[in-house]
Amino acid sequence: MLAYLFGVVLFALGICVSVALHEAGHMLTAKVFGMKVRRYFIGFGPKVFSFRRGETEYGLKWIPLGGFCDIAGMTALDEVTPAEAPRAMWRFKTWKRTVVLSAGSVTHFILGFIVLFAMAATMGLPNVNGSPDIQAVSNCVHDAKTDVEFANPVCRPGDPAPAKNGGLLPGDQIVSVAGTPTSNYDEVTAKIQPLSGPVAVEVERDGRTVPLTIDVVQVSRPISDPANPSHEKIVKRGSIGVTFVNTFHYTLLGAFGGAASFTADMFVGAWERLLEFPERIPAVVKAIFGGERDPNTPVSVVGASRIGGEAVEAGLWPLFLILLASLNFFVGVFNLLPLLPLDGGHIAVTWYEKVRDWVRRLRGRAAGGPVDYTKLSAVTMVLVFIGGAVTLLTVTADIVNPIRLQ
Numbered sequence: 001m002l003a004y005l006f007g008v009v010l011f012a013l014g015i016c017v018s019v020a021l022h023e024a025g026h027m028l029t030a031k032v033f034g035m036k037v038r039r040y041f042i043g044f045g046p047k048v049f050s051f052r053r054g055e056t057e058y059g060l061k062w063i064p065l066g067g068f069c070d071i072a073g074m075t076a077l078d079e080v081t082p083a084e085a086p087r088a089m090w091r092f093k094t095w096k097r098t099v100v101l102s103a104g105s106v107t108h109f110i111l112g113f114i115v116l117f118a119m120a121a122t123m124g125l126p127n128v129n130g131s132p133d134i135q136a137v138s139n140c141v142h143d144a145k146t147d148v149e150f151a152n153p154v155c156r157p158g159d160p161a162p163a164k165n166g167g168l169l170p171g172d173q174i175v176s177v178a179g180t181p182t183s184n185y186d187e188v189t190a191k192i193q194p195l196s197g198p199v200a201v202e203v204e205r206d207g208r209t210v211p212l213t214i215d216v217v218q219v220s221r222p223i224s225d226p227a228n229p230s231h232e233k234i235v236k237r238g239s240i241g242v243t244f245v246n247t248f249h250y251t252l253l254g255a256f257g258g259a260a261s262f263t264a265d266m267f268v269g270a271w272e273r274l275l276e277f278p279e280r281i282p283a284v285v286k287a288i289f290g291g292e293r294d295p296n297t298p299v300s301v302v303g304a305s306r307i308g309g310e311a312v313e314a315g316l317w318p319l320f321l322i323l324l325a326s327l328n329f330f331v332g333v334f335n336l337l338p339l340l341p342l343d344g345g346h347i348a349v350t351w352y353e354k355v356r357d358w359v360r361r362l363r364g365r366a367a368g369g370p371v372d373y374t375k376l377s378a379v380t381m382v383l384v385f386i387g388g389a390v391t392l393l394t395v396t397a398d399i400v401n402p403i404r405l406q
């Protein structure tokens with residue numbers, strides 16, 4: 001229990017640090033460009049303490065679930081003093097405003113990469129995509145009627161060794177079985193299990209494709225009986241005797257490439273989850289009223305922290321760190337959506353002004369001036385309401401019917 005609570009607090013602290021650095025990204029880039037930063041606070045609610053350094057007030061508030069960076073003149077509606085007016089944010093060039101507005105998301109991306117690089121350089125990165133890379137080639141395969149026999153094979157004279165005899169080597173990546181391309185080890189396993197006898201297998205080795213012939217052997221394997229989950233039944237399955245990579249390990253130099261590749265995969269994953277987000281909300285509502293919680297449904301900070309706590313309790317630190325990195329990538333991508341009041345919405349308005357003024361110049365007209373945000377307030381309030389409702393739903397689901405690791 002103590003480990004669980006430690007994990008929950010540690011994950012929540014990681015989120016707070018991410019948010020604080022998000023706002024710090026806005027603050028630092030604004031200062032670099034000469035914009036007036038009035039305040040930088042971590043948290044919301046009543047003030048715990050603050051101090052002033054130069055022209056900026058720094059402080060901490062009691063509710064550590066966010067933060068803010070107050071830049072003078074972020075919009076034309078923001079009242080500025082005569083002294084602040086020349087340095088109001090809306091007066092700066094479009095590219096500078098874009099850099100400042102996107103700096104928060106970029107900070108999340110950098111944090112996610114740092115977490116992944118630290119993992120790659122120490123404990124390695126998990127094979128989350130199931131890449132069919134071979135870690136080890138068995139000296140034999142034979143019948144196994146219990147999990148113990150399967151996990152601890154004892155080779156006897158005459159036992160077949162399909163992979164070893166067929167020329168498979170650790171480090172090979174199986175790219176096709178019997179002429180069918182295979183992108184992950186589940187596909188390799190599914191293709192091999194019904195087969196028997198010589199099978200054409202192609203592997204990628206040192207950047208080139210190598211054709212091999214593997215003599216697949218049908219062996220006995222224990223599996224869970226769907227009709228009686230508490231018992232096992234014995235079935236015949238095709239086997240070649242290989243172990244696939246669960247974790248990729250790197251040198252310190254190679255960790256950069258490994259982390260970069262993993263980062264690209266996480267960007268794709270974050271975008272896919274974002275596209276799936278609306279269609280998964282009904283499942284969250286169903287879970288609140290007693291339905292089974294789909295592990296792919298959105299989670300709140302509460303749910304993510306609970307999962308982080310369970311990961312620490314189970315000693316699954318790689319899962320804890322991957323979850324933290326994934327959350328940073330998702331928040332970074334989400335924050336760039338062209339919707340107010342997100343940073344992406346402010347970026348969209350900034351570039352609308354740029355394009356509009358360019359068109360006006362082509363027509364011989366003067367620049368149009370800053371966008372009137374009062375005309376966008378209705379849309380903004382609708383999006384704020386929707387965001388608040390989704391947050392309430394996910395927090396409720398994470399309290400009454402949370403996603404659990406086991």
